Amino acid sequence: MERIPILRMGSYLLVTIQIDMQDQTALRLQEDLAASIEQNTARGVLIDVSALEMVDSFIGRMFIGISDIARILGAATVVVGIRPAVAITLVELGLPLSGVRTALNVERGMALLDKAQRGELR
Amino acid sequence: MERIPILRMGSYLLVTIQIDMQDQTALRLQEDLAASIEQNTARGVLIDVSALEMVDSFIGRMFIGISDIARILGAATVVVGIRPAVAITLVELGLPLSGVRTALNVERGMALLDKAQRGELR
Numbered sequence: 001m002e003r004i005p006i007l008r009m010g011s012y013l014l015v016t017i018q019i020d021m022q023d024q025t026a027l028r029l030q031e032d033l034a035a036s037i038e039q040n041t042a043r044g045v046l047i048d049v050s051a052l053e054m055v056d057s058f059i060g061r062m063f064i065g066i067s068d069i070a071r072i073l074g075a076a077t078v079v080v081g082i083r084p085a086v087a088i089t090l091v092e093l094g095l096p097l098s099g100v101r102t103a104l105n106v107e108r109g110m111a112l113l114d115k116a117q118r119g120e121l122r
Numbered sequence: 123m124e125r126i127p128i129l130r131m132g133s134y135l136l137v138t139i140q141i142d143m144q145d146q147t148a149l150r151l152q153e154d155l156a157a158s159i160e161q162n163t164a165r166g167v168l169i170d171v172s173a174l175e176m177v178d179s180f181i182g183r184m185f186i187g188i189s190d191i192a193r194i195l196g197a198a199t200v201v202v203g204i205r206p207a208v209a210i211t212l213v214e215l216g217l218p219l220s221g222v223r224t225a226l227n228v229e230r231g232m233a234l235l236d237k238a239q240r241g242e243l244r
Contacts (some may be wrong), residue, residue, distance in 0.1 A: 036152055057176045071230055083160070087156055087191045087195050088152060091190045091191050097194055102196055103196045104163055120241050121241065
């Protein structure tokens with residue numbers, strides 16, 4: 001089973017999703033991330049999906065799941081690099097990612113995490 | 123097929139809707155806007171509808187869709203210039219545009235986008 005690496009950057013964790021995930025891989029990622037947030041007392045999770053050209057409802061719900069799990073563990077999540085076509089698909093699937101913070105690229109995502117950490121975002 | 127122009131103003135995009143859009147035109151606008159947000163790393167989208175005297179549920183839902191897509195791509199959306207009669211129609215159609223920011227005119231819409239960019243709005 002493929003396993004997606006989780007990189008530590010200071011108090012943030014970076015996940016770069018480069019493959020179209022199977023369900024098992026996605027569930028494993030959720031578990032690994034939850035464990036990693038605890039181990040590293042991480043404050044934020046940055047999920048880069050710029051390599052993904054498609055997304056289905058399973059992946060969309062996974063973003064929401066990861067975001068909820070991270071929040072419960074005290075970390076903010078930002079999904080970055082969503083392509084325009086993927087954004088349209090998500091909305092068409094009825095998954096507008098309402099509870100998930102998003103940003104155009106990694107740089108802006110980091111800025112958003114910094115803001116969240118300073119308590120400037122809810 | 124008609125195509126609605128998207129103007130760049132600094133880090134914002136301005137769309138002026140002057141025709142009663144056919145469905146295809148509206149879908150094309152969604153795609154063009156999504157691509158344009160990415161290309162210009164836009165922070166906000168201003169949709170001026172002051173020229174529209176009527177609106178149907180398709181257009182109402184399109185505002186919501188554009189707003190969701192833009193948010194996923196990290197940009198705030200403000201719909202400005204909704205006429206009183208159009209506002210009444212939207213509510214009667216059961217589309218109170220709850221998730222969509224609106225303002226009376228372009229000036230106020232810009233101020234709202236500035237606020238959103240400073241993180242004063244969610």
